[in-house]
Amino acid sequence: MAHQYKTRFGSLKDYDKGRVEPINDDVRHYAFSNCFEIAENSAPYEKVVFGQNMEYVMEVLRAEGNSPWYTCAHDEFALSMDGEVEIHLVKLEDAQTIQDTEKHGAITVEGDPQGTNMGWMKLGRGHQGMLPAGSAYQFRSSQPGVIILQTCKGDLSIERWADICQSA
Amino acid sequence: MANAHGYNDFSLGGFNFARDEYFAHITWETLDGRPMSHTMDAGNFLRALMRDVAWGFFYGWVNFDDVIGTVNHYNTVDLYAGSFNGPMKDAGINRTENFPTDDIRQLFEKMLADWTNDGFDPFAAPQETGSPYGHNNGDNMSAITRARELATRCVGLEGDLALRTDESGAPVNRAFADVPQDAPELHPEPGFENEVHAFNLFAFLSRSQVTWNPSFTSVVKNSFMCPTTEEHILPIIHGNDRVEWFFQMCDEIHWNSDHKETGEPLARVIMKAGDMAAMPAYCRHQGFSPKRSMLLVWENGNPDLVDDIKSGAAPQVPVQF
Numbered sequence: 154m155a156h157q158y159k160t161r162f163g164s165l166k167d168y169d170k171g172r173v174e175p176i177n178d179d180v181r182h183y184a185f186s187n188c189f190e191i192a193e194n195s196a197p198y199e200k201v202v203f204g205q206n207m208e209y210v211m212e213v214l215r216a217e218g219n220s221p222w223y224t225c226a227h228d229e230f231a232l233s234m235d236g237e238v239e240i241h242l243v244k245l246e247d248a249q250t251i252q253d254t255e256k257h258g259a260i261t262v263e264g265d266p267q268g269t270n271m272g273w274m275k276l277g278r279g280h281q282g283m284l285p286a287g288s289a290y291q292f293r294s295s296q297p298g299v300i301i302l303q304t305c306k307g308d309l310s311i312e313r314w315a316d317i318c319q320s321a
Numbered sequence: 322m323a324n325a326h327g328y329n330d331f332s333l334g335g336f337n338f339a340r341d342e343y344f345a346h347i348t349w350e351t352l353d354g355r356p357m358s359h360t361m362d363a364g365n366f367l368r369a370l371m372r373d374v375a376w377g378f379f380y381g382w383v384n385f386d387d388v389i390g391t392v393n394h395y396n397t398v399d400l401y402a403g404s405f406n407g408p409m410k411d412a413g414i415n416r417t418e419n420f421p422t423d424d425i426r427q428l429f430e431k432m433l434a435d436w437t438n439d440g441f442d443p444f445a446a447p448q449e450t451g452s453p454y455g456h457n458n459g460d461n462m463s464a465i466t467r468a469r470e471l472a473t474r475c476v477g478l479e480g481d482l483a484l485r486t487d488e489s490g491a492p493v494n495r496a497f498a499d500v501p502q503d504a505p506e507l508h509p510e511p512g513f514e515n516e517v518h519a520f521n522l523f524a525f526l527s528r529s530q531v532t533w534n535p536s537f538t539s540v541v542k543n544s545f546m547c548p549t550t551e552e553h554i555l556p557i558i559h560g561n562d563r564v565e566w567f568f569q570m571c572d573e574i575h576w577n578s579d580h581k582e583t584g585e586p587l588a589r590v591i592m593k594a595g596d597m598a599a600m601p602a603y604c605r606h607q608g609f610s611p612k613r614s615m616l617l618v619w620e621n622g623n624p625d626l627v628d629d630i631k632s633g634a635a636p637q638v639p640v641q642f
Binding site for chain 2 (some may be wrong): 155157158159160161162163164168169170171172173174175176178179180181182183184185186187188189190203204205206207209211227228229230232240242244269270271273274275276277278279280281282283285287288301303304305312314315318320
């Protein structure tokens with residue numbers, strides 16, 4: 154009989170963080186963190202940077218309740234690592250779109266989004282959704298969850314490396 | 322002409338390559354004229370050679386082991402023996418030669434084709450492939466000429482990289498039989514069917530037929546999400562020329578981090594589900610995955626970064642804090 158493997162995912166309620174074991178190096182150079190631990194200690198929808206590659210970032214968001222409406226001049230992608238989250242999308246009218254097409258990262262839409270309803274999606278664990286450039290999007294989650302956002306560093310990105318990373 | 326084991330010998334510059342039933346033998350002449358040799362397990366050599374060919378010599382250093390490897394300069398490639406091994410370099414027995422990329426690529430492709438036996442898949446986990454050993458018994462061209470799977474915006478969009486399915490020849494791997502295959506709920510309004518888009522990344526990865534071979538699944542400008550499924554040992558020791566980020570999405574991988582110039586051990590990095598870590602640009606790293614796992618390799622593919630690397634302007638560490 155074939156062996157039955159158990160795939161080990163993490164969650165807010167059940168995760169097991171690894172570690173850096175230094176031999177002859179500074180552990181801070183590995184920027185080691187865990188998305189569930191970060192979300193555990195975050196306010197809903199804080200965009201906490203936990204990966205930075207020059208102008209690009211990966212952010213951890215604690216999904217809980219309704220987020221503000223965001224918009225961004227470039228595509229972003231949201232990966233659910235725990236929980237279910239709805240993403241509602243609106244094609245913004247010109248007045249609310251970001252005028253600088255090269256601007257990096259998301260900003261908050263001022264007021265209610267004005268434009269055409271694009272529809273919505275519901276992501277479960279492991280699902281990745283596209284947040285198209287120029288749209289407005291809102292996360293809605295009835296239970297706490299964890300989202301990883303692939304984006305560029307922007308006005309709403311929060312950096313607190315010393316708090317989230319192993320330092321010794 | 323084939324040798325007694327049925328394999329052809331190959332030469333490039335001052336390097337010679339030969340294989341027998343169990344081993345690859347690499348020989349070279351040192352700068353002061355001494356003959357030197359190195360021996361690798363044939364399976365390990367072919368697994369490393371496969372990645373170097375498939376990845377176009379990748380970013381930076383592709384160490385086949387702690388002696389042999391390549392450095393990508395993006396129009397040319399260095400082939401070396403002992404040049405990034407502290408004691409060998411100190412002893413003056415190393416050799417490095419630079420070749421036009423096409424020359425070394427063509428030589429490596431021919432060697433890979435000739436030395437890979439029927440039934441051996443260098444991309445497969447050791448439990449999922451036949452043996453690399455023995456007298457030459459044919460080839461496995463379909464396995465060694467797989468195209469990399471590269472989305473230009475996002476997997477599953479119309480005209481982009483397709484989802485993996487049973488019908489497309491991508492059944493769920495034995496180690497991921499428990500990974501849910503459900504699809505996200507999509508409720509697009511008319512006209513927005515290709516913008517209200519999501520897919521099950523974990524299901525996509527559960528159907529990967531290869532190990533240690535990243536695909537592109539989503540792209541933001543030059544930010545590439547390159548997830549991959551890992552089992553057993555990364556067949557190369559990767560010395561990146563830039564900071565490289567890893568996000569462990571399930572199970573675990575244990576990494577060795579060594580200094581990329583000398584091989585001096587620097588750290589061990591134990592990554593479990595949900596962990597994020599960067600590999601600093603001064604290290605070379607090799608991963609060990611006890612069970613097939615999902616790893617997101619996150620790369621900055623900005624072509625301008627090559628100039629920053631050459632000038633020394635690119636950062637060596639991911640962040641300062």
